[in-house]
Amino acid sequence: MSRPAPLRIALVGCGAIAEYGHVPALLSLPEQAAVTSVVDSAAARRELVGELLHVPAARRHGDVAALVRAGDPVDLAVVILPPRATPGAVEALLAAGTPVLAEKPVTADPRQAARLAGSAAPGRLGIVHNYLHRSDVRQALEHLRSEETGPVRFLRLEQPDAGHFPGAGDRPHWRRNDTPEGCLLDNAYHWVYVAAELAGAPVAKVTARLSRPADGSAVDVALLLLDHANGVLTSVQTSWCAKDARPVLEVHTDRGSLRLEGDCAPCTPTLPGTAASAVALEPAYLAFYRDVLAAVRAGVPFAAPPDSCVAVLRVLAAATESARTGRTVTVGAVPAVTTGGPDQPYRPARLTGPDHS
Numbered sequence: 001m002s003r004p005a006p007l008r009i010a011l012v013g014c015g016a017i018a019e020y021g022h023v024p025a026l027l028s029l030p031e032q033a034a035v036t037s038v039v040d041s042a043a044a045r046r047e048l049v050g051e052l053l054h055v056p057a058a059r060r061h062g063d064v065a066a067l068v069r070a071g072d073p074v075d076l077a078v079v080i081l082p083p084r085a086t087p088g089a090v091e092a093l094l095a096a097g098t099p100v101l102a103e104k105p106v107t108a109d110p111r112q113a114a115r116l117a118g119s120a121a122p123g124r125l126g127i128v129h130n131y132l133h134r135s136d137v138r139q140a141l142e143h144l145r146s147e148e149t150g151p152v153r154f155l156r157l158e159q160p161d162a163g164h165f166p167g168a169g170d171r172p173h174w175r176r177n178d179t180p181e182g183c184l185l186d187n188a189y190h191w192v193y194v195a196a197e198l199a200g201a202p203v204a205k206v207t208a209r210l211s212r213p214a215d216g217s218a219v220d221v222a223l224l225l226l227d228h229a230n231g232v233l234t235s236v237q238t239s240w241c242a243k244d245a246r247p248v249l250e251v252h253t254d255r256g257s258l259r260l261e262g263d264c265a266p267c268t269p270t271l272p273g274t275a276a277s278a279v280a281l282e283p284a285y286l287a288f289y290r291d292v293l294a295a296v297r298a299g300v301p302f303a304a305p306p307d308s309c310v311a312v313l314r315v316l317a318a319a320t321e322s323a324r325t326g327r328t329v330t331v332g333a334v335p336a337v338t339t340g341g342p343d344q345p346y347r348p349a350r351l352t353g354p355d356h357s
Contacts, residue, residue, distance in 0.1 A: 003031065004297070006030065006031060006032055006033050006034040007032065007033045007034070007075040007076055007293055007296060007297060008033075008034060008036045008037075008072075008073050008074055008075045008076075009026065009033050009034065009035045009036065009037075009074070009075070009076050009077075009078060010035075010036065010037040010038070010039065010067060010072065010074040010076070010077040010078070010098070011023075011035050011037070011038045011039065011049065011053070011078050011080065012038075012039040012040075012064060012067070012077055012078065012079045012080065012081065012089055012093070013039065013040060013079060013080035013081040013103075014038055014039075014040035014042070014045040014046050014048065014049035014050075014080075014169075015040075015045065015080060015081075015167045015168050015169045016165070016166065016167050016168040016172075017080055017103065017165075017167075018049060018080045019048070019049060019052070019168060021130070021285045022078060022080060022285060022289075023035075023049060023052055023053060024283070024285070024286075025283065025285035025286045025288070025289045026053070026289060027052075027053070028286055029286070029289055029290065029293065032289075032290070032293040032294075032297075033076075033289070033293050035053040035055060036055065036059060036072060036073070036074070037055060037059040037060075037061065037067055037070075037072045037074060038050045038053065038055050038059070038060050038061070039060075039061045039062070039063060039064060039066070039067050040062070040169070041062055041063060041169075041170070042169045042170050043062070045168065045169050046060045046061070046062070047060065058070075059072050064088075064089045064092045064093060065092065068092060068093075068096045074098050075099070075296065076098070076099050076100075076101060076292075076296050077093045077098045077099070077100050077101070078100075078101045078102075078103075079093070079100055079101070079102040079103060080103045081103070082167075082174050082175075082178060082179070083105050083106070083107050083108050083179060083185070084178065084179075086102055086103070086105075086106045086107060087106060087107050087112055087116060090102055090106060090116060090125065091116070091119070094119070094120055094121075094124060094125065099123075099124045099125070099126075099296065099302075100120075100124065100125050100126070101125075101126050101127075101128060101292060101302065101303055102125065102126070102127055102128065103127075103128045104127055104128055104129060104189060104190075104309060104312075105185060105189055105309055105312070105313060106127065106306070106309055107313075108179060108181055108185055108313070109313070110310055110313035110314045110317055113306065113309050113310045113313050114310045116306060117305075117306035117307050117309070117310055120306060122301065123299070123300060123301040123302070125306050126292065126301065126302040126303025126304060126305070126306075127303055127304040127305070127306055127308065127309045128288070128303060128304070129190075129193050129303070129304035129308065129309075130284045130285055130288045131190045131191075131193070131194050131284065132193070132194065132197060132288075132304070133284040133285070133287040133288040133291070134260075134262075134263045134284045135263065135264055135265060135266065135267075135279055135280065135281045135282060135284070135287070136249070136260035136261050136262060136263070136265055136266060136267040137194060137197075137198075137260065137267075138279045138287070139266055139267035139277040139279045140198060140251055140258050140260055140267040141197060141198065142277055142278075142279060143258055143267065143269055143271075143274065143277070144198065144200070144251070144253075144258075146275070148255070148271055148273065148274055148275070149253045149254075149255055149256065149258070149269075149271060150253045150254035150255035150256075151253060151254050152198065152199055152200065152232050152251060152252070152253050153232065153233075153252050153253060153254060154232060154233040154234065154235070154252050155195055155198055155199060155232065155233070155234040155235070155250065155251055155252070156234075156235050156248050156249065156250040156252075157191040157194060157195055157234060157235065157236050157237075157249055158235060158236070158237035158247060158248040158249070159187070159191070159237070159238060159245075159247035159248075159249065160221075160237055160238060160239035160241075160242030160245040160247075161183075161187065161238070161239060161240055161242060161245070162240070162241070162242060162243050162244075162245075163240050163241075164176050164182070164183070164186065164218075164220075164240045165186070175218070176217055176218045176220075176240070177217070177218070179218060180217075180218050180219065181218065181219055181316065181320070182212075182217075182218030182219035182220055182222075182240065183218075183219055183220055183221070183222050183238045183239055183240050184210060184219050184222040184238070184316055184319060184320070185316060187222070187238035187240075188222045188224060188236055188238045188316065188319070189312055189313075189316065191234075191236045191238065192224075192226070192236065192312045192315050192316070193304070193308060193311075193312050195226055195228070195234040195236065196228070196311070198234075198251055199228040199230065199232035199234060200228075200230060200232070201228040201229040201230035201232060202228065202229050202311060202331075203226045203227070203228055203229075203234075203311075203315045203331055204227050204228060204229045204330065204331055205226075205227035205318075205328050205329065205330050205331065206224060206225070206226055206227070206315055206318040206319045206322050206328065206329050206331060207224070207225040207227075207322050207327075207328045207329075208222065208223065208224045208225070208318075208319035208320070208322040208323045208329075209221075209222075209223045209323055210222050210223075210319070210320065210323040213241065220239055220240040220241050221238075221239045221240075221241065222236070222237070222238045222239070222319070223235075223236075223237050224236040224237075224319050226315070227328075247262070249261075249262075253271075255271055256269060256270045256271035256272070256274075257269070257270045257271075258270075258271075263283060263284050264281050264282060264283055265281060266281065288303075311331075314331050314332055315331050318330070318331045318332075318333070
């Protein structure tokens with residue numbers, strides 16, 4: 001029996017995450033996928049990534065409209081753009097009949113994310129929640145599915161960073177300059193969906209403190225206490241100003257604890273008689289793409305469902321409101337748009353007072 005041809009991938013966005021995350025993973029799976037088109041408004045970026053992936057010059061496009069007009073054969077479009085640019089690209093690709101895998105977050109606005117989720121046909125839009133494919137997270141979930149750990153009591157998902165992850169396009173510091181939500185949207189987002197999986201329940205309430213640097217730019221410290229629907233508590237801490245911090249990623253249960261050591265690293269249990277994990281220590285994007293490509297080929301939903309992106313954004317909106325008011329906020333009780341009318345872009349409420357400078 002002949003082997004099926006690799007899936008044809010269009011890479012929409014050729015920035016740093018594409019170059020260092022997506023490209024190596026796709027190149028590691030040549031029998032499953034081949035990037036046949038690339039899209040980026042920055043000519044230098046699309047040429048660099050196009051060369052890395054051996055994409056013909058005629059299939060290196062400046063925007064999604066050009067990709068659609070060209071009629072390049074595409075089995076899956078992977079959108080790797082800043083949140084401001086993602087919704088338009090996703091909508092255009094879906095309208096052209098192309099399944100879309102979109103990097104998180106598809107937008108900063110929970111309502112806009114919900115509209116995208118509602119407009120996509122079932123199984124045609126998936127979201128990159130790649131931390132669920134980290135080897136330490138997968139091992140932790142494997143232990144928690146067994147009967148050896150006992151019920152989860154609380155989680156510590158605390159990973160402050162020294163700065164934001166710089167991009168590689170025309171605006172490398174868009175995370176700090178273009179998204180006022182800062183590390184709340186970029187970093188805490190990941191730990192919110194990881195927390196829901198490890199706790200085994202969605203987040204019901206949020207108590208948060210957020211801080212900005214003296215110049216008033218994007219949030220660079222986010223401290224969140226999450227109350228899950230099943231009573232589990234999670235501490236999430238992220239920042240862009242911790243010069244020499246070490247992550248503390250722990251799951252505490254009635255019988256012991258699990259310590260997460262990082263991507264390509266193990267989860268270390270402190271439980272007597274714990275079975276060894278069979279999860280491979282490999283990059284999260286590689287494990288992620290292996291699952292996604294198999295699902296696309298099988299014609300079943302792939303990656304995280306768009307509703308899970310909506311759920312995370314609602315938690316982050318509740319965190320912003322909690323920091324503004326100094327109160328615990330129920331998830332879903334906060335209007336998605338805190339300023340402007342219903343058609344205006346989402347912007348978090350401006351933090352005021354001496355503790356939010």
